[in-house]
Amino acid sequence: MKARVHVMLKNGVLDPQGEAVRHALGALGFGGVEGVRQGKVIELDLADGTSEETVKEMCEKLLANTVIESYTIELA
Amino acid sequence: MKAAVIVFPGSNCDRDLAVAFERAGADVTMVWHKDTDLPEGIDIVGIPGGFSFGDYLRCGAIAANSPICRSVVKHAERGGYALGICNGFQILTETGLLPGALMRNAGLKFICKQVGLNVATADSAFTAGYSAGQEVTIPVAHHDGNYNADADLLARLQGEDRVAFTYTENPNGSDGDIAGILSDNRRVLGMMPHPERAVDPRHGGADGSAMFRSLMDQLVSA
Numbered sequence: 509m510k511a512r513v514h515v516m517l518k519n520g521v522l523d524p525q526g527e528a529v530r531h532a533l534g535a536l537g538f539g540g541v542e543g544v545r546q547g548k549v550i551e552l553d554l555a556d557g558t559s560e561e562t563v564k565e566m567c568e569k570l571l572a573n574t575v576i577e578s579y580t581i582e583l584a
Numbered sequence: 585m586k587a588a589v590i591v592f593p594g595s596n597c598d599r600d601l602a603v604a605f606e607r608a609g610a611d612v613t614m615v616w617h618k619d620t621d622l623p624e625g626i627d628i629v630g631i632p633g634g635f636s637f638g639d640y641l642r643c644g645a646i647a648a649n650s651p652i653c654r655s656v657v658k659h660a661e662r663g664g665y666a667l668g669i670c671n672g673f674q675i676l677t678e679t680g681l682l683p684g685a686l687m688r689n690a691g692l693k694f695i696c697k698q699v700g701l702n703v704a705t706a707d708s709a710f711t712a713g714y715s716a717g718q719e720v721t722i723p724v725a726h727h728d729g730n731y732n733a734d735a736d737l738l739a740r741l742q743g744e745d746r747v748a749f750t751y752t753e754n755p756n757g758s759d760g761d762i763a764g765i766l767s768d769n770r771r772v773l774g775m776m777p778h779p780e781r782a783v784d785p786r787h788g789g790a791d792g793s794a795m796f797r798s799l800m801d802q803l804v805s806a
Binding site: 520521522524525528569570571573575576 | 641642645646649677678683684685687688689690691692730732734757
């Protein structure tokens, strides 16, 4: 089975990289880009039967820094 | 004073930190990240700068979960001293020993230069050799030194006199101009600037020496 973890900076935490991407899009002539947030996607290949609870523990312990980041888990 | 300096794959200031401790008169042991225990009788653990584990995932995240870091956390929880510099500061926030987080510099560039710091408190074993309000010059070299603290944390750090150093001219976007903070028992210091790179006039300045001398004074008499 696979799990896909999305890690994003929490709302309210300024994202300097997202801001830089927004400026670059503007410089390329794309109007109307009001905000860009950059995060990461982590794909996990897991033994069948791994619980969502276990993936959540992985996120809390390592994959996300919950001081500044939030995460969502997709199991497939 | 017995000091341990932790070495991770990718650490690059470990020798400098060891030399800074040695020059202050400390007995220094280098400790590999896979070791599970600190040597007996360690007074202070130094967590050096560098790029532990290639900064993969997040700066300091993987190092913070290494076997030795579990011992470092126990050492700090027992009231032991720890000094984390640059990547070491990032590692200390990732272990939860220090609050907040270090993010990408607001200007997105790696910054390597001398910066001015204000000593915000002299009330710690690390800063007792300075006077509060003193301005010192210490180099920074980092890409992720933008200290993030929400309004509550910032108020708490300032209210409890736990901000150790602030930048005279904020180079990286840090909240509250914060360059270094203390734990609530004042025995763990994390800072982005490198005092160990300023312990000899030939470094271009020796404003960092007072930190190591003051640690020596405080920990030997303790």
